[in-house]
Amino acid sequence: MTCARWIANPSYFYYMNDIYDPLLNYISNRIKVTEQDCLLIKDAFTPKSLDKKELLFEQGEVCTTTSFILKGSMRVFYLDKKGLEHVLYFGFPDWWVSDIGSFYQHTPSVLTGQALEKTELLVSTYEKMEELFAEVPRLERLFRIISQKNLAALQQRFLSTVSETADQRYLKLLKRAPNIEQLVPQHQIASYLGILPESFSRLKRQLHSK
Amino acid sequence: MTCARWIANPSYFYYMNDIYDPLLNYISNRIKVTEQDCLLIKDAFTPKSLDKKELLFEQGEVCTTTSFILKGSMRVFYLDKKGLEHVLYFGFPDWWVSDIGSFYQHTPSVLTGQALEKTELLVSTYEKMEELFAEVPRLERLFRIISQKNLAALQQRFLSTVSETADQRYLKLLKRAPNIEQLVPQHQIASYLGILPESFSRLKRQLHSK
DNA sequence: CTCAAATCTTAACATAGATCAATTGTTTCA
DNA sequence: TGAAACAATTGATCTATGTTAAGATTTGAG
Numbered sequence: 417m418t419c420a421r422w423i424a425n426p427s428y429f430y431y432m433n434d435i436y437d438p439l440l441n442y443i444s445n446r447i448k449v450t451e452q453d454c455l456l457i458k459d460a461f462t463p464k465s466l467d468k469k470e471l472l473f474e475q476g477e478v479c480t481t482t483s484f485i486l487k488g489s490m491r492v493f494y495l496d497k498k499g500l501e502h503v504l505y506f507g508f509p510d511w512w513v514s515d516i517g518s519f520y521q522h523t524p525s526v527l528t529g530q531a532l533e534k535t536e537l538l539v540s541t542y543e544k545m546e547e548l549f550a551e552v553p554r555l556e557r558l559f560r561i562i563s564q565k566n567l568a569a570l571q572q573r574f575l576s577t578v579s580e581t582a583d584q585r586y587l588k589l590l591k592r593a594p595n596i597e598q599l600v601p602q603h604q605i606a607s608y609l610g611i612l613p614e615s616f617s618r619l620k621r622q623l624h625s626k
Numbered sequence: 627m628t629c630a631r632w633i634a635n636p637s638y639f640y641y642m643n644d645i646y647d648p649l650l651n652y653i654s655n656r657i658k659v660t661e662q663d664c665l666l667i668k669d670a671f672t673p674k675s676l677d678k679k680e681l682l683f684e685q686g687e688v689c690t691t692t693s694f695i696l697k698g699s700m701r702v703f704y705l706d707k708k709g710l711e712h713v714l715y716f717g718f719p720d721w722w723v724s725d726i727g728s729f730y731q732h733t734p735s736v737l738t739g740q741a742l743e744k745t746e747l748l749v750s751t752y753e754k755m756e757e758l759f760a761e762v763p764r765l766e767r768l769f770r771i772i773s774q775k776n777l778a779a780l781q782q783r784f785l786s787t788v789s790e791t792a793d794q795r796y797l798k799l800l801k802r803a804p805n806i807e808q809l810v811p812q813h814q815i816a817s818y819l820g821i822l823p824e825s826f827s828r829l830k831r832q833l834h835s836k
Numbered sequence: 837c838t839c840a841a842a843t844c845t846t847a848a849c850a851t852a853g854a855t856c857a858a859t860t861g862t863t864t865c866a
Numbered sequence: 867t868g869a870a871a872c873a874a875t876t877g878a879t880c881t882a883t884g885t886t887a888a889g890a891t892t893t894g895a896g
Contacts, residue, residue, distance in 0.1 A: 496789035504781060517778030520771070526782065549767070556766045557759070561730070563773035568727030570777065571714060572736065574784045578820040579706035581882070603843070610788040615883050617845055791852070813873065825853050827875055 435463055439484050439538050442510055446561070447554045457555075460548040461538035466531035472513060479518035479525040481539050485511050488535025491604060492527050503608040506532075506600060512562065513537075532600055582611045583619050645673055649694050649748050652720055656771070657764045667765075670758040671748035676700075682723060682739035682747070689728035689735040691749050695721050698745025701814060702737050713818040716742075716810060722772065723747075742810060792821045793829050 436458045443449055443457065461484065466472060473479040475495055490507035492515075504527060507513045518525035519542060540548070549556045576585055586609055589596060596605060606616035646668045653659055653667065671694065676682060683689040685705055700717035702725075714737060717723045728735035729752060750758070759766045786795055796819055799806060806815060816826035 494785045494789065496785075498789075500789065502785055502788050504785065516774055517781065520774055520778070526785070553763050553766070556763070556770055560766055560770035560773060563770060563777055564726055564730055567773055567777045567780065568730070570780050570784060571727065574780065574787070575704045575706075575712055575714065575736070577784070577787060578712050579704065579708075579710065601843070611882095612884065613844070614846085614885085618883090621845085811873070821852095822854065823874070824855085824876085828853090831875085 435486065435536075436461070436538065438486050438510065442484070443555070443558065447558045449552065449554065453552045453554075456548060456551050460544040461540045464537045464539045466535045466537065468531055468533050470531050472529035472531070472537070473515055473518075473525055473527070475526060475528045476524050478522055479515040479527070479529075480541050482512060482514035482516075482519055482542075482545060483529075483537040483539045485509050485513065486536040486538060489532040489599060490529055490535060491532055491600070492529045493607065494527055500612075501607055502610070503604055506596075506604075506608065508599070516563075532604075577610055582609055582615065583623060585609050586616075586619060586623075645696065645746075646671070646748065648696050648720065652694070653765070653768065657768045659762065659764065663762045663764075666758060666761050670754040671750045674747045674749045676741035676745045676747065678741055678743050680741050682741070683725055683728075683735055683737070685736060685738045686734050688732055689725035689737070689739075690751050692722060692724040692726075692729055692752075692755060693739075693747040693749045695719050695723065696746040696748060699742040699809060700739055700745060701742055701810070702739045703817065704737055710822075711817055712820070713814055716806075716814075716818070718809070726773075742814075787820055792819055792825065793833060795819050796826075796829060796833075 436454075439461065440449075440454050440457065444454075449457070463486075464483070466488070472483060472490065473481060485507050487509060490511075490513050491503050492505050492507065492513060493501045493503045495501055507529075513529050515525040515527040515529070517523065518527070522542075549559075576588065580588075586605075589605070589609065593599075602616065603613040606613045609616065611619070646664075649671065650659075650664050650667065654664075659667070673696075674693070676698070682693060682700065683691060695717050697719060700721075700723050701713050702715050702717065702723055703711045703713045705711055717739075723739050725735040725737040725739070727733065728737070732752075759769075786798065790798075796815075799815070799819065803809075812826065813823040816823045819826065821829070
């Protein structure tokens with residue numbers, strides 16, 4: 417019985433409170449998985465909880481984990497030589513967080529992953545993921561598709577950053593994530609947009625005065 | 627017999643002039659493939675030649691192809707609303723070129739792929755690639771890894787763009803690709819760096835005067 | 837409940853890079 | 867070979883955003 421059918425089955429609710437459900441749902445909504453696959457997936461992930469501001473991985477150390485967010489929110493940022501932080505992305509439930517370069521090439525991480533609030537994760541390691549890919553080859557497909565989507569999204573973000581002004585990027589962000597201002601503090605949004613909090617404050621005033 | 631062993635075999639030279647060799651080498655250097663796989667891979671790709679300035683795919687039209695460069699060079703750029711071009715990346719032999727977002731989501735392309743000189747490619751389509759992934763599942767792994775590497779590289783590029791000045795990015799580029807100035811015209815390098823040709827010219831003068 | 841820390845706003849000034857315009861050098865191909 | 871298109875340089879000016887500094891507001895830990 418595939419996970420998809422198992423979920424459609426009324427007995428599903430018996431399992432509903434399992435902490436792994438969001439991950440199994442996420443996966444089974446995207447690829448076909450058997451019940452056996454689900455067991456292997458569960459085996460590869462360990463629950464973890466982070467307090468507000470706690471770090472999941474840190475610049476300079478090899479990032480050995482990739483994590484699926486169950487509850488809460490994260491930010492992944494780069495700390496530059498001048499000491500300024502640049503948010504690469506925010507993470508919310510159903511998102512993956514890692515320094516993908518460090519994770520796959522076992523090099524020191526460029527990025528830091530930090531919880532913006534109390535956050536629940538399912539954490540896996542490089543070895544466990546490789547094992548899992550060997551056991552459940554369709555997952556390889558899923559992660560190919562995830563990477564390709566992320567790549568396309570980052571391409572857009574990059575091109576938007578080099579071709580548009582900060583206010584155009586801000587208005588686009590608001591369209592894409594209208595509730596972002598409720599979710600993360602304003603100086604983090606500025607950092608995501610690639611400007612300083614002071615400039616962001618100015619930008620908002622100018623937009624409102626029109 | 628795997629491709630890797632087949633290549634080690636002296637009889638390999640018999641096949642050496644085959645136009646598909648660079649692609650088969652590229653793949654067999656990265657994953658194990660059987661001779662049968664090699665035949666399927668060849669089936670999925672068609673040779674194509676582009677003249678200087680000819681387009682491989684174009685902004686606004688769905689990019690239905692993904693291509694492996696055999697000879698020559700390409701640039702992939704975004705044309706913004708003001709009419710300015712922004713180079714996302716250059717492509718050289720052994721590189722893949724496509725608008726990955728358009729290719730996988732069948733949406734209009736944001737990017738244009740253009741030959742910088744006479745260029746030879748092996749071209750595949752979405753359908754052929756999906757078929758190939760089904761026939762040769764290990765390719766799914768290869769393309770997952772390629773996407774993840776590209777993603778990590780683009781993350782670095784993005785963070786470098788938001789945290790460093792144009793001259794720092796230029797010096798980094800020179801380290802990574804010391805012969806880039808021989809390969810592509812100067813205004814294309816400016817575009818890759820995210821600045822205008824005038825600014826790039828000035829930047830170079832200032833660097834030399836030190 | 838309170839106070840320190842974190843966050844946000846505002847203002848004056850500095851700067852990297854854009855814009856506009858003119859000049860010269862370099863391909864290209866008829 | 868020579869005209870036209872393309873590419874690179876330079877200068878003057880402009881603008882978005884950075885920098886610095888100060889005060890105002892909000893938040894959260896004890």
